[in-house]
Amino acid sequence: MRGTSARLLALLSLLQARRDWPGSALAERLEVSDRTVRRDVDRLRELGYPIATTKGPDGGYRLEAGSNLPPLLFDDEQAIALAIALRIATTAGAGIEEAAGRALTTVRQVMPSRLRHRIDTLHVTAVERGTRHRVDSELLMTLSSAVHARAELRFDYTGSAASRRAQPHHLITWGGRWYLIAWDLDREDWRTFRADRITPRTPTGPRFSPRALPGGDVSAFVRNHFQGSETWPCLGDVILDLPAATVSRYTYEGVVEELPDGRCKLTLGSWSWRSLAAEIGKYDADVEVVGPSELRTACAQLAERYAAAAGGAPS
Known part of the structure; x- marks a missing residue:
């Protein structure tokens, strides 16, 4: 049987995983008696976790937002700092996006409403x-x-x-x-x-x-403001069948914009249209050329060139 501390952490994790838990279901998951669950819930309440008792045939428990943060979590300033860091991490391209999103959901769930509203904005x-x-x-x-x-x-x-x-x-x-x-x-x-x-x-x-x-969206505005429209003689837009977090790891001079369908829009420049088309190919993903037509033509030219190098016609 688990020790009391380990069991309390396991109980807290279960309460955070879904809204309502029947007491019997918690007892079964933790492999303890209903009486032990009641005692452990009381211990968590003493530590500051707002756990409500729900009515029903079996009775149950719900982890709610309280008037203050539980003392084992964070104070207000720490909670805000953590939420900002987690929000940024969800698009940081560091391979922790999904975990950061789950962590942000967990932290938000036990926040008092005054902080939860601020984080949501x-x-x-x-x-x-x-x-x-x-x-x-x-x-x-x-x-x-x-x-x-x-x-x-x-x-x-x-x-x-x-x-x-x-x-x-x-x-x-x-x-x-x-x-x-x-x-x-x-x-x-x-x-x-x-x-x-x-x-x-x-x-x-x-x-x-x-x-x-100006420019139609925030990416175009930022690019023109910080880089200037004449930074590269050839500037094009494509949609890559990859999430923005993945593309941003390998993009240092372009602008990556996340799209609602899980793909991303990439704005990139180069010294020639064919070199730009080749640069886009490094992402190893399906590409949809947004524009201009010169980039679309360069992609077709490279396709013919590579097909000839491979000894066959383009498919």
């Missing part, structure tokens, strides 16, 4: 990998909440004498830094603000209707 677009610069997690939550709520921001910006007013649209990472993409209300133009230079003022302003980003 955190949506980050990871555009490029790189060495990350430290940004206060509370600041990231404030900016992300404003983006989610479509609420105007008032803030001080390092290097600017006057306070700024802007409509925040996206919170992104690029080159290891955090940036806020926003419509500057005073300058009536799009601006990209470094998050570590922002000091928000309270309260936030009125709600606004989002504008269309």
